Amino acid sequence: MGIAERKSRERAEREYRIVAAARVIAEREGWDAVTIRRLAEEIEYSQPVLYSHFENRDAIVAAVAVEGFREFTVVVREAASGSSGRRNVLKNVAMAYLAFALRHPALYEAMFILPTDLRFAEAGTRPELHAAFQALAAVVTPFCVDVAVVTETFWAALHGLAALERSGRVRPSARGERIALVVRAIVVSGK
Amino acid sequence: MGIAERKSRERAEREYRIVAAARVIAEREGWDAVTIRRLAEEIEYSQPVLYSHFENRDAIVAAVAVEGFREFTVVVREAASGSSGRRNVLKNVAMAYLAFALRHPALYEAMFILPTDLRFAEAGTRPELHAAFQALAAVVTPFCVDVAVVTETFWAALHGLAALERSGRVRPSARGERIALVVRAIVVSGK
DNA sequence: TTGACAATCTAGCAATGCTATATTATTATA
DNA sequence: TATAATAATATAGCATTGCTAGATTGTCAA
Numbered sequence: 001m002g003i004a005e006r007k008s009r010e011r012a013e014r015e016y017r018i019v020a021a022a023r024v025i026a027e028r029e030g031w032d033a034v035t036i037r038r039l040a041e042e043i044e045y046s047q048p049v050l051y052s053h054f055e056n057r058d059a060i061v062a063a064v065a066v067e068g069f070r071e072f073t074v075v076v077r078e079a080a081s082g083s084s085g086r087r088n089v090l091k092n093v094a095m096a097y098l099a100f101a102l103r104h105p106a107l108y109e110a111m112f113i114l115p116t117d118l119r120f121a122e123a124g125t126r127p128e129l130h131a132a133f134q135a136l137a138a139v140v141t142p143f144c145v146d147v148a149v150v151t152e153t154f155w156a157a158l159h160g161l162a163a164l165e166r167s168g169r170v171r172p173s174a175r176g177e178r179i180a181l182v183v184r185a186i187v188v189s190g191k
Numbered sequence: 192m193g194i195a196e197r198k199s200r201e202r203a204e205r206e207y208r209i210v211a212a213a214r215v216i217a218e219r220e221g222w223d224a225v226t227i228r229r230l231a232e233e234i235e236y237s238q239p240v241l242y243s244h245f246e247n248r249d250a251i252v253a254a255v256a257v258e259g260f261r262e263f264t265v266v267v268r269e270a271a272s273g274s275s276g277r278r279n280v281l282k283n284v285a286m287a288y289l290a291f292a293l294r295h296p297a298l299y300e301a302m303f304i305l306p307t308d309l310r311f312a313e314a315g316t317r318p319e320l321h322a323a324f325q326a327l328a329a330v331v332t333p334f335c336v337d338v339a340v341v342t343e344t345f346w347a348a349l350h351g352l353a354a355l356e357r358s359g360r361v362r363p364s365a366r367g368e369r370i371a372l373v374v375r376a377i378v379v380s381g382k
Numbered sequence: 383t384t385g386a387c388a389a390t391c392t393a394g395c396a397a398t399g400c401t402a403t404a405t406t407a408t409t410a411t412a
Numbered sequence: 413t414a415t416a417a418t419a420a421t422a423t424a425g426c427a428t429t430g431c432t433a434g435a436t437t438g439t440c441a442a
Binding site for chain 1: 397398399400401409
């Protein structure tokens with residue numbers, strides 16, 4: 001019987017509409033504007049329906065974050081494959097990282113700044129996060145022996161650049177120079 | 192007449208008690224537990240009194256952050272002056288940075304993660320933030336020509352390490368190696 | 383002593399996350 | 413096909429939050 005399939009398909013679709021609405025509202029008006037009532041209105045269902053999809057509001061934010069990690073992985077891979085010369089790859093990925101973070105501030109916030117229980121270096125890491133990490137690891141591999149350490153550090157540096165620029169604590173005008181410095185550091189001292 | 196003085200002294204003291212209570216509660220139970228009602232209870236005044244000291248809750252968080260920047264500056268300076276050898280200075284400051292961030296997670300959160308309107312690279316930067324930046328700048332100066340860029344990047348790298356470790360996205364066990372990598376990068380490629 | 387003003391409190395609003403319970407739609411059974 | 417069971421959804425409400433209008437108390441000068 002296709003009825004059950006149709007139902008679960010419709011359910012999945014409704015769930016996606018919740019996540020999509022959350023993302024759009026967050027990007028337009030900030031995460032504070034993403035309330036359960038607002039989302040319920042948006043998908044044209046009553047509030048308790050949302051709780052049949054997600055345990056609580058944080059789980060909705062986490063779902064947006066996971067979507068962000070999927071897109072992020074694609075962005076990194078494309079930036080990497082679209083450049084030639086190992087060093088250029090590094091630079092372009094770094095630039096793409098910052099562009100991604102600053103072009104979708106709410107998405108990036110869900111991924112890296114808002115409190116989540118999405119862990120990385122643990123058992124039970126979600127596959128989307130693992131894939132994102134791997135995409136970055138692939139980029140730095142040619143430049144280092146201890147891939148894990150260098151990837152973590154490269155990621156941290158990029159996140160730091162994004163976070164500080166985001167909060168206006170670093171001059172936007174000098175972004176290129178900071179990126180150049182990070183790239184040179186990986187090239188020269190990844191060992 | 193010393194009456195006015197006494198009054199403004201008592202007022203300042205009460206204000207400080209608010210900030211101190213906010214910090215203690217945040218560190219013990221997280222920032223969500225820092226409510227106006229809770230703070231009012233703590234200082235044994237009614238809620239509206241808090242609004243005669245601070246415009247809103249965010250301003251209280253910001254006050255804690257500013258206190259954090261003051262302590263942070265001291266920590267950086269001490270780590271720097273307590274080490275010999277320019278390269279050792281860098282390493283010890285980096286370690287002190289991470290120790291500070293992870294030892295006072297709520298304080299660090301107020302300083303760097305929670306939304307604030309404390310800006311850096313702008314006119315009207317609070318002196319406490321400027322001093323913190325200068326303390327870090329002093330540490331990297333021997334290793335670079337463009338002090339501003341290197342300081343920003345060093346700071347970003349350290350913040351990234353702290354933030355990712357905080358949220359469990361990087362292996363705590365490899366902290367030392369990541370720090371070593373950042374330090375080497377500054378030494379080698381600050382130019 | 384009284385009247386103005388400052389300091390403080392009581393009480394309440396609107397919004398939030400979340401849930402117990404009522405209601406409606408859907409399916410399976412007699 | 414009529415009805416009972418169950419699933420899907422809605423209504424209504426609770427407790428908590430940040431914040432504030434308005435009442436009340438205290439303090440000081442005339």
